[in-house]
Amino acid sequence: MVISGRYLLLENKYYVILTVHDISKERVLKSSLQHSNEKFLCFFDNVTVGCAICDKDGKLVEVNDTYVRYMGTTSKNEAVNQLNIYTNPCINPKFKEIMKAGVPVSEEVKYDYEKINKYYVRSCHKDVHYFRFIVNYMWNAGGEVENILIIWVENTLIHKALRQNNMFREIITYASSISKIGFCSLNLSKSEQLVTPEYLKNLGIKEEIDMPGFFLIWNMPILMTGNFSLNI
Incomplete structure (x- = not known):
C-alpha cells in the first residue's frame, strides 16, 4: 500500500485527507519484469554465440563476452556506444538494407579482419572467419523497431x-x-x-x-x- 495525505483548511478547521493506493499488482509486475530481465541477461552473457543489441539506428548498446571474443577487442567498452553495425565493412550492403526495413536476416558473412582493423575497430584477429549472421528485432507498442538483436554463429571450422x-x-x-x-x-x-x-x-x-x-x-x-x- 502507498498512503499519501494533505492538509485541508475548512472554516478555520484543519482536516487531513488520506489517499490509499493498492500497488500490489504493480509490485508483482515490477518483480516479474526484474526477474525476466535477470534471466535474459544471464542467458545473454553466457550463451556460446556472439550477441549484440543495437538501437534502431544500428549503434551497439550491449554485447556479450562471446561477441568481444569474436570481434577480437579487449573489452566491451570498445564496442558499446562506439561501434555501429551499419558501418561494419564486412556486412553485405544488401543485408543492411534488409535490416533497415525491419526484415529478419539469416545469412553468412565473411569477416576479413584486415578490413575490420583498417575500417572498423582494432582487433587481435588477422585472418578470415565465417559466421552465420542472424538478425531480429524488438518492437515498441507503436509497432516501430526499438532495438536490433544480432547473433553471430561461428562457421569457420565448417568452411x-x-x-x-x-x-x-x-x-x-x-x-x-x-x-x-x-x-x-x-x-x-x-x-x-x-x-x-x-x-x-x-x-x-x-x-x-x-x-x-x-x-x-x-x-x-x-x-x-x-x-x-x-x-x-
Whole structure:
C-alpha cells in the first residue's frame, strides 16, 4: 500500500485527507519484469554465440563476452556506444538494407579482419572467419523497431572442413588421371560418392552413375569397414 495525505483548511478547521493506493499488482509486475530481465541477461552473457543489441539506428548498446571474443577487442567498452553495425565493412550492403526495413536476416558473412582493423575497430584477429549472421528485432507498442538483436554463429571450422574435403577430391582426381588408376569412394549411409573418370573408364562406363545403387544391383560384397578388392 502507498498512503499519501494533505492538509485541508475548512472554516478555520484543519482536516487531513488520506489517499490509499493498492500497488500490489504493480509490485508483482515490477518483480516479474526484474526477474525476466535477470534471466535474459544471464542467458545473454553466457550463451556460446556472439550477441549484440543495437538501437534502431544500428549503434551497439550491449554485447556479450562471446561477441568481444569474436570481434577480437579487449573489452566491451570498445564496442558499446562506439561501434555501429551499419558501418561494419564486412556486412553485405544488401543485408543492411534488409535490416533497415525491419526484415529478419539469416545469412553468412565473411569477416576479413584486415578490413575490420583498417575500417572498423582494432582487433587481435588477422585472418578470415565465417559466421552465420542472424538478425531480429524488438518492437515498441507503436509497432516501430526499438532495438536490433544480432547473433553471430561461428562457421569457420565448417568452411575449413569443406575446403579440406574439396582439396582431397582434387588431389585424388589428379593422381587418378596421372596414374590411370581408377578410384571410387562410397559412403552408403549418406549416399555420397567420389568416382574418378578413370574408374568408370576401367569399368567400361562412359558416364558417372549411382555407384551405391550399381553395387547393390549386382549384389557385390562391400564391407562397411576395412579394405576390399573386386575382380570384374
